[in-house]
Amino acid sequence: MNSEIIAVGSELLLGQIANxxxxxxxxxxxxxxINVYYHTVVGDNKTRLQEAIKQAKKRANLIIITGGxxxxxxxxxxxAVAELLNCSLNYDMPSLQRIEAYFVNxxxxxTENNKKQALVFEEATVLNNDxxxxxxxAICxxxxxxxxLPGPPKELKPxxxxxxxSYLLAHLHEQSIIHSRVLRFFGIGEAKLEEVLIDLIEAQSNPTIAPLAGDGDVTLRLTVKHNEKVEALSLLDELEAKILARVGSFFYGYDDTSLMQELVNRLLTxxxxxxxxxxxxxxxxxQQLTNYAGVSEVFSSGVVSYSNEMKEKILSVSKNTLAEYGAVSNECAIEMAEGIRRLCKADVGISFTGVAGPNQVEGKGVGTVFIGVALPNGESKAFSLNxxxxxxxxxxxxxxxxxxxLLKEL
Structure with a gap:
């Protein structure tokens, strides 16, 4: 099946709600x-809705209309749809009885117009609204x-x-199912990732590879269509192994995870x-660390030390370090990480110092960043970024x- 989704509602076009x-x-x-090739949004206008449906009929054999x-x-x-399909509307009595019962209870x-909600196409399969x-x-x-389908998500989704x-499964012309897996990478750009994997991307058929860029993250969506789940997963495993053999050092997780989620999992484990x-x-x-449940088991404390004075007093950063290298430096980042680790009796300390803008600091440009880590084995490192x-x-x-x-070091 090739499908098109038509969302009805002027409020969608006005940007008052998201689709x-x-x-x-x-x-x-x-x-x-089921392939989804088009999304269409149309306002509360019968003529324009019918035109949208006519267009959808040329390119889809499943048209899902939401709202209205x-x-x-x-x-x-x-x-509008009944007129276009030349089919009559009749009351679905179980639905009408539920509506009447709601008002009684x-x-x-x-009001009389509420009865309108119980009208359905003659010979249609009724989808109950619980x-x-x-x-x-649904009708063919x-x-x-x-x-x-109704517009409110709390009604549409269930x-x-x-x-x-169930209706769609009963009417599918093919029984092959799409299985997807998302691989998440960090520290490598989308262009570089594609360059390294270009032969795999160009040779793709089934499974397919779709690179997607985020804010710093890059993801690859692997998709396979097969009617046997075990074989589908085997094909995904094979392709994933080829990819990770080349760029595994940048891989950090699957599907909807995040770097912070993976770090919390690693700390807890x-x-x-x-x-x-x-x-x-x-x-x-x-703040982002403490968004996750259970993190109190591994998060000791945090200090925001914006001034050099507080870096000295609280984190024991030496005056010599600040005088010679400055607060925006590898040396300061390391001493901050070591200082917070000692102060809180933690296994790991991490620090952030740098220039977020809009002006230079200590002669260092906007975007200069140093991250320090003090590790459980007593080793300390600093990482510089631009x-x-x-x-x-x-x-x-x-x-x-x-x-x-931290994920790489731990």
Whole structure:
């Protein structure tokens, strides 16, 4: 099946709400082996909606339309589709009874337009709405499947997973399923990653490789279509092994993980206590670290030491170091990391010092960053970076690099 998702609602076009339904449905359709080639957004206008459906019919045999099933005048989706498909609308009595029961139970008067929500296409498969009023529906006309779903995500998501998915599985023309795996990398750019893997990318067929760039991260989505799960996973394993043989040193995790999540997992697994000394990042590393449940077992304490005076008093950075090398230096970063490790009696200390901008500091340019780590074996290291971007981006990227260096060292 090739599908198109049409989202209905002027509020989407005005930017008042985001089209998260489209994202959700694409994520759900991929494992079913259904290709999503187009997303369309159209306002609450019957003529434009019908034109969008006519266009979709030329390139898809599954059209999913979200929104416009409510009781008001601008909720016109099913009327527009019924007219286009030349099919009548009838009341689905179980749905109508649920709507009536809702108003009785809530002691509210039911207006006549609420009955409209129970209208469905004649001969359609009704998709019950267990979290709202308007049912969804699915129908096949001239070889094209149409599925109508309500707009509110709290109604659409359970309706699709409970009823819509079953309908599609029953009508799939092929039973091959799409399996995906995301490999996450850091410390290598998208262009360099593609250069190293270009022969694999150019030779791809099944599985396929799709590079995706993030803010500092680069991901590869490996996708295979197969009707046997074991064979599909074997094909993914084989391709992954070829990739990691070349760029495994930059690999840090799978799917929806993050560098900080992987660092927290590593600290918890190894029972390593960490303490942080932050100047450049102003506590951002500690803030992100403490977003994760259970981190209190491994996070000792953090100090934001912005001034040189506090670097000396709290972290025991020597006056000679500050005078000779400055606060923005490898030497200061190492002493900050060692100082916080001793102060907090932690296994690991990490420090951040540098220039986030907008002006130079100590003659060092914006984006100059030093990260210090004091390790459980007593060894200390500093890593220097020259980052670009805004003040916020430099700080964010510094935190990511801190996670990356610690993961490699631990």
């Amino acid at each position: 998260t339904n489209g994202q959700f449905l694409s994520q759900q359709l991929a494992p079913l082996g 099933l409510g009781p008001t005048k601008d909720d016109l989706t099913k009327e 809530s002691k509210r008067t039911m 979290h709202g009023m308007a049912p969804g529906m 006309k001239d070889g094209i499947h149409y599925m109508l 309706m699709f997973t409970t009823y819509g998915q 190894k029972k390593i206590k960490i303490a942080t000394a932050e100047s450049l990042t102003g506590g951002l590393f500690s 980052l670009s971007g805004t003040r916020g981006q430099i700080r964010e990227r510094s935190v990511k690099y801190g996670c990356y260096y």
